[in-house]
């Protein structure tokens with residue numbers, strides 16, 4: 279028998295997906311913005327016209343408040359005309375089976391037989407420690423224990439404002455398996471510059487293939503991390519077990535003869551943003567895959 283509560287629920291049209299307000303396909307969206315003019319009927323009309331120009335119908339101004347003297351704050355509802363074809367969406371994402379801490383510990387114990395050494399830091403002048411703490415520190419994040427809690431990971435949190443060079447030298451000294459980099463500040467694309475710089479140095483030191491490079495932060499995405507030469511990127515809401523699942527899977531993949539394939543594929547498609555950043559900052563592009571450093575790393 280069909281569940282009566284689901285019988286009446288309309289199906290989403292995945293070929294022409296629209297936001298859901300209170301009935302399927304109504305396309306209702308809530309917008310909030312401030313106009314730098316005092317609250318007045320003219321300000322209200324200006325808000326409506328702006329929202330119309332954005333492609334909305336059935337516009338309802340729910341709130342107009344004075345945000346400060348001479349500034350009007352609006353909350354507006356409107357129904358969007360545009361749709362997207364959900365069936366055609368393809369996203370480049372970290373491919374790793376999500377595993378529990380217990381499963382991960384067991385895999386490392388049985389298949390690797392030693393603790394994997396993981397070094398994490400917030401690099402450059404970035405002083406935001408909370409993200410890397412959430413991933414590494416024992417207590418973890420959102421009910422998910424941090425990497426320090428894993429019996430078969432030797433995870434060390436180096437804190438913030440760690441220089442790329444120091445991080446890589448420490449990785450060599452400690453024979454690390456993975457490096458976790460947190461980037462929070464993105465002003466003037468400093469995160470991209472620092473990430474590219476780290477990878478250029480790693481390449482030069484022959485470490486590119488020896489270590490697993492993982493980046494994270496509120497504005498870090500997996501494709502962006504790949505473009506900068508990292509192996510994987512994690513954004514908002516990442517849990518420690520997402521990262522541990524990836525590290526162990528990537529380690530085993532390489533142990534079975536896999537190379538740094540994912541990164542190479544996307545680096546080829548480097549976007550204008552990252553390419554221009556490298557050019558402007560004078561950051562060296564990671565050297566070609568036939569570089570002496572890479573050959574050395576393979577030996």
Ligand code: B12
Pocket residue numbers: 398403404405406407408409410412413419458459460461462463464465492493494495496497512513514515516517521
């Ligand atoms: C707390 C805070 C600070 C504190 C940091 C204290 C500390 N010990 O960390 C202090 C006051 C020092 C600070 C300073 C500054 N801050 Co501040 N700060 C924040 C704030 C409010 C919260 C950040 C935070 O803790 N988030 C919580 C954590 C858990 O989230 P998260 O970092 O996203 O981490 C998650 C994921 O991203 C991911 N993740 C993160 N790192 C990593 C790493 C890896 C390897 C992986 C796998 C995953 C991962 O996993 C985490 C858990 O899911 C944000 C605004 C905001 N609400 O986000 C501004 C914010 C980040 N700060 C900002 C700015 C501008 C600054 C200053 C430059 C301000 C100034 N002019 O001085 C300075 C910079 C100082 C410096 N040298 O870096 C801006 C950054 C803008 C930008 N995009 O560049 C923000 C966004 C505020 C804003 N809206 O303007 N800040």
